[in-house]
Amino acid sequence: MPVLCSSCAEKRAVLKRPKTGHSLCKECFFWAFEEEVHQTIVAAKLFKPGETVGIAASGGKDSTVLAHVMKLLNERYNYGLELMLLSVDEGITGYRDDSLETVKRNQQQYELPLKIVSYEELYGWTMDAIVKQVGLKNNCTFCGVFRRQALDRGAIMLKVDKICTGHNADDVAETVLMNVLRGDIARLRRCTAISTSSEGEGVVPRCKPLKYAYEKEIVLYAYFKKLDYFSTECIYSPNAYRGYARTFLKDLESVRSSSIMDIIHSGENLSVREGIKMPVQGTCSRCGYISSQALCKSCVLLEGLNRGLPKLGIGKHHRLHDKILSQQPLTEKEERKLKSVEF
Amino acid sequence: MCQVEEDYRDELESVDVPSISKKCVKCKEASAAVVIRAGDAYCRVCFKEYFIHKFRAMLGKNRLIFPGEKVLLAVSGGPSSCSMLNQVKEGLSQNAHKKLRFRPGIIYIDEGGAVGQSVEERRRTVAELQGVFRATGFLFYVVPLEQVLNLPSSVVASAPAPPEHLSSAYKAAVDRFIQSDGSSCLTPQDKGQTSLPEVHESQTQVLQQLIASAKTLTAKQDLLNTLRQHLLVHTARTEGYSKLMLGDNCTRLAVKLLTSISLGRGAQLAQDTGFSDSRYGDIISVRPMRDYSAKEIAYYNHLFNVPSVFIPSLDTKTADKASVQRLTESFVIKLQADFPSTVSTIYRTGEKLQTARLSSSTADHCDRCLLCMCALDTAVEEASALQATLISEQLSQTTSPGATRTTTPRPNRAPVEPESSAPTGQCCSSGGQEHCGRAESGGGCCSSAKGPEMTNLRSLLCYSCQLTIKDMSSVEHLPQYILSEARRRQRRSQMREEISEFLLDGVDEGV
Numbered sequence: 001m002p003v004l005c006s007s008c009a010e011k012r013a014v015l016k017r018p019k020t021g022h023s024l025c026k027e028c029f030f031w032a033f034e035e036e037v038h039q040t041i042v043a044a045k046l047f048k049p050g051e052t053v054g055i056a057a058s059g060g061k062d063s064t065v066l067a068h069v070m071k072l073l074n075e076r077y078n079y080g081l082e083l084m085l086l087s088v089d090e091g092i093t094g095y096r097d098d099s100l101e102t103v104k105r106n107q108q109q110y111e112l113p114l115k116i117v118s119y120e121e122l123y124g125w126t127m128d129a130i131v132k133q134v135g136l137k138n139n140c141t142f143c144g145v146f147r148r149q150a151l152d153r154g155a156i157m158l159k160v161d162k163i164c165t166g167h168n169a170d171d172v173a174e175t176v177l178m179n180v181l182r183g184d185i186a187r188l189r190r191c192t193a194i195s196t197s198s199e200g201e202g203v204v205p206r207c208k209p210l211k212y213a214y215e216k217e218i219v220l221y222a223y224f225k226k227l228d229y230f231s232t233e234c235i236y237s238p239n240a241y242r243g244y245a246r247t248f249l250k251d252l253e254s255v256r257s258s259s260i261m262d263i264i265h266s267g268e269n270l271s272v273r274e275g276i277k278m279p280v281q282g283t284c285s286r287c288g289y290i291s292s293q294a295l296c297k298s299c300v301l302l303e304g305l306n307r308g309l310p311k312l313g314i315g316k317h318h319r320l321h322d323k324i325l326s327q328q329p330l331t332e333k334e335e336r337k338l339k340s341v342e343f
Numbered sequence: 344m345c346q347v348e349e350d351y352r353d354e355l356e357s358v359d360v361p362s363i364s365k366k367c368v369k370c371k372e373a374s375a376a377v378v379i380r381a382g383d384a385y386c387r388v389c390f391k392e393y394f395i396h397k398f399r400a401m402l403g404k405n406r407l408i409f410p411g412e413k414v415l416l417a418v419s420g421g422p423s424s425c426s427m428l429n430q431v432k433e434g435l436s437q438n439a440h441k442k443l444r445f446r447p448g449i450i451y452i453d454e455g456g457a458v459g460q461s462v463e464e465r466r467r468t469v470a471e472l473q474g475v476f477r478a479t480g481f482l483f484y485v486v487p488l489e490q491v492l493n494l495p496s497s498v499v500a501s502a503p504a505p506p507e508h509l510s511s512a513y514k515a516a517v518d519r520f521i522q523s524d525g526s527s528c529l530t531p532q533d534k535g536q537t538s539l540p541e542v543h544e545s546q547t548q549v550l551q552q553l554i555a556s557a558k559t560l561t562a563k564q565d566l567l568n569t570l571r572q573h574l575l576v577h578t579a580r581t582e583g584y585s586k587l588m589l590g591d592n593c594t595r596l597a598v599k600l601l602t603s604i605s606l607g608r609g610a611q612l613a614q615d616t617g618f619s620d621s622r623y624g625d626i627i628s629v630r631p632m633r634d635y636s637a638k639e640i641a642y643y644n645h646l647f648n649v650p651s652v653f654i655p656s657l658d659t660k661t662a663d664k665a666s667v668q669r670l671t672e673s674f675v676i677k678l679q680a681d682f683p684s685t686v687s688t689i690y691r692t693g694e695k696l697q698t699a700r701l702s703s704s705t706a707d708h709c710d711r712c713l714l715c716m717c718a719l720d721t722a723v724e725e726a727s728a729l730q731a732t733l734i735s736e737q738l739s740q741t742t743s744p745g746a747t748r749t750t751t752p753r754p755n756r757a758p759v760e761p762e763s764s765a766p767t768g769q770c771c772s773s774g775g776q777e778h779c780g781r782a783e784s785g786g787g788c789c790s791s792a793k794g795p796e797m798t799n800l801r802s803l804l805c806y807s808c809q810l811t812i813k814d815m816s817s818v819e820h821l822p823q824y825i826l827s828e829a830r831r832r833q834r835r836s837q838m839r840e841e842i843s844e845f846l847l848d849g850v851d852e853g854v
């Protein structure tokens with residue numbers, strides 16, 4: 001006997017919601033999914049009418065669904081937003097070419113302007129070139145740091161007021177776990193925030209409209225909507241911590257499906273003891289980007305790449321920042337330490 | 344897409360095997376007997392000194408236990424709490440300067456009935472523990488968990504506020520203690536309790552029904568923890584103890600911290616894992632073993648013949664994924680094997696957290712969870728995980744057929760109560776067949792059989808305890824003291840609603 005949709009009680013259910021366990025028909029699921037994103041946007045007051053919003057588009061499932069839903073809700077509820085797609089080309093042969101094709105198709109489908117910023121034009125280095133120098137082990141440090149800034153720079157070029165990213169509930173829960181495992185209390189406190197206000201010069205406020213959407217529901221949504229996306233696992237292996245946190249989260253979800261939301265609830269309700277030192281956010285003295293050090297991470301990484309000392313940005317070498325800033329030569333011992341890289 | 348969105352400064356510290364020097368790092372003479380952390384090799388004598396010092400330092404630093412105070416040691420029989428017992432014994436027999444000055448008692452909660460041990464097995468375990476306890480000369484209580492069924496509501500009702508413990512008060516207490524010579528209060532006047540209180544088979548059955556009504560092991564374990572906690576606090580109170588000493592070690596607390604996060608207990612983390620926990624008001628729990636790793640304790644117990652007893656628990660011999668608690672434990676232990684800094688890093692994270700709302704008015708218990716007694720974290724805030732979950736549940740169910748499309752639910756409406764609003768009968772579908780009562784009440788289904796209690800219980804619980812109750816087929820097996828306190832709280836809030844228009848702002852008589 002076919003199961004009836006628990007929402008309309010008329011049509012036949014085609015899926016069981018991973019988030020609530022309810023059986024829903026296609027239309028009711030679409031409605032629920034979209035409505036939940038809308039409620040999130042309204043409740044968290046993510047946008048103001050008249051704003052220009054850049055959707056960080058990677059061609060992956062999260063950003064493809066995000067672009068689709070943002071476009072749809074903007075029209076359904078008259079948000080009055082100017083939407084555009086913002087993409088970063090890291091310069092990874094094969095991987096990026098394909099996903100950028102997807103983004104370009106999305107652009108045509110949704111009739112949204114698209115801006116692609118490349119690592120090459122921003123930093124003078126493609127990821128492929130970086131990998132050649134730093135090896136596979138540390139490249140994710142580079143692509144993470146560079147992408148964050150690249151989006152900001154692209155957003156500024158496009159005169160965008162806000163960037164929204166495709167981070168979903170799984171990502172947020174995973175980050176909570178990861179920050180606990182790393183003992184990173186500052187990030188633990190920040191990571192459940194749905195939006196960041198402008199943190200300084202050159203940083204565009206960001207938000208996560210899919211913060212409460214389960215990854216599995218995003219896939220279901222894309223599947224039934226027949227949305228075109230590129231399956232994007234970074235071809236370079238993810239960071240060790242995130243890998244552990246991710247596996248753990250998947251296991252937790254299989255034991256209790258509400259775990260993802262439960263962890264976010266935990267994260268939202270944590271409070272940090274008074275008197276715990278938090279890193280002071282300043283700005284990079286070279287490029288003006290936010291940084292808790294004299295030089296921002298990306299400038300340090302770049303300096304390392306340009307000087308042929310790739311390890312510079314990977315370990316803790318804060319005390320060398322002053323030297324780099326004042327263009328002083330490094331000692332032989334320092335050079336040796338920063339050169340060796342394990343592949 | 345690469346998932347690294349933020350820069351992370353340092354990578355995981357992976358296992359590196361240090362070159363173990365054969366000499367003790369402390370005295371540099373005797374040969375090393377144990378290596379506790381990378382590079383720290385101790386000889387027998389220095390290790391003992393280090394271990395004992397750490398215990399006293401932890402108590403000294405926190406200054407929570409007053410001289411002459413009655414302290415109840417919760418001993419489960421495991422290595423950690425048995426080691427704690429041993430430390431207290433050591434501390435009391437030290438010379439005057441280093442001597443611990445409180446009056447200890449021991450409590451063992453026999454959970455055999457809940458985990459399915461036979462009467463004979465339980466008797467044997469208890470006998471073994473009694474031997475250990477008698478050797479200390481301390482007063483001890485062996486309490487079967489079945490006694491939780493007879494607790495008074497006062498356990499979960501308002502508790503007297505903890506006395507204001509200022510450092511000056513502490514000093515005064517020390518002085519008073521020294522003047523009075525202190526010796527009199529240290530000798531246990533009463534003899535230890537020798538016979539195990541009789542447990543009726545029917546009581547064990549009731550307890551087992553209660554545990555069985557939780558459909559997941561996660562909920563069973565959570566429920567058992569809550570019941571044990573209530574029984575510990577109640578016994579401390581009736582026997583005149585003001586502190587409860589728990590044996591949680593650093594490894595255990597790291598697991599507990601991650602478990603709490605996974606179970607939605609973020610707001611209660613500091614109480615769940617901190618040095619002291621004052622959620623019960625007059626009875627304060629302390630965790631003096633929190634700085635020791637499980638490994639250190641194992642070494643110490645082994646080297647100095649500290650006895651411990653194996654006690655089976657609900658998750659003994661279960662698979663890794665049997666429950667959230669079990670999964671988290673095996674995750675942490677495995678990660679610790681690869682990255683030796685795992686436990687200490689998680690533990691340090693906990694050190695930096697605090698309880699969200701330091702509820703100063705302990706008389707006002709309306710905002711405390713009926714089960715875990717922590718401040719409620721369920722105020723539905725705009726754009727929160729809780730609100731998002733409620734919206735998801737609401738949007739996935741029929742409200743009135745056809746109406747879904749036209750009315751957009753307002754984000755700031757009252758929180759929905761799925762059990763009461765679901766005509767599809769959440770409780771039936773969630774497996775409460777045996778209590779469904781369909782035959783008798785005819786079509787009334789569970790919503791009526793379960794009564795208003797199940798529905799309204801949720802509003803009295805914190806986020807995480809709601810999850811536990813949600814995993815239960817019925818709440819009717821909950822002990823009477825919980826149910827009657829629930830009814831009392833409900834009546835109070837109903838009363839307050841009725842007279843709300845006459846109440847002036849800022850006046851709260853408590854519930």
Ligand SMILES: [Zn+2]
Pocket residue numbers: 005006007008009010011024025026027028029
């Ligand atoms: Zn439907």
Ligand SMILES: [Zn+2]
Pocket residue numbers: 139140143144234236237345346347
């Ligand atoms: Zn990468």
Ligand SMILES: [Zn+2]
Pocket residue numbers: 284285286287288289295296297298299300
């Ligand atoms: Zn910079």
Ligand SMILES: [Zn+2]
Pocket residue numbers: 367368369370371372373385386387388389390
């Ligand atoms: Zn020594």
Ligand SMILES: [Zn+2]
Pocket residue numbers: 712713714715716717804805806807808809
């Ligand atoms: Zn609770």
